[in-house]
Amino acid sequence: MSSFDHSTLIKNINDNLSPLRKAQPDALQGFGQLAKAAMAEGTVSAKHKELIALAIGITQHCSGCIGFHIKALHKLGCTRTELDEMLAVCVYMGGGPALMYAAEAGAAWDSMAPAPVAA
Secondary structure (H helix, E strand, O other): OOOOOHHHHHHHHHHHHHEEEHOOOOHHHHHHHHHHHOOOOOOHHHHHHHHHHHHHHHHHHOOOHHHHHHHHHHHHHOHHHHHHHHHHHHHHHHHHHHHHHHHHHHHHHHHHOOOOOOO
16 A cells, blocks of 8 residues: 555645635646646547656656546546556656656555445
8 A cells, every 4th residue: 555645645735736726826727728638538538648647747756646647547447457557668768766656656546446336
């Protein structure tokens, strides 16, 4: 299991950004619009875009990015096998530091997985 809870991390980041959202609404709304446009379904699927974003977050050593993009990947129906293949590419491209964050992403995946639906 991860050394910290990525769901709580996401909440804390959102809470901590609240003053900046109030102080700089146009800038933060612009960032949100950029994210929405960049991640929209297109020739490259939204799921593949999220995998790319997570890979960048891992190689840039961003725990917050790991939490936000793992959450989105669960919603988009990504499988653990798809995640693991992408993590292998991160390790290939980022070496040992990427391996440490790949382990964090795997733990976040498991801890943030939706509860199974009862039959």
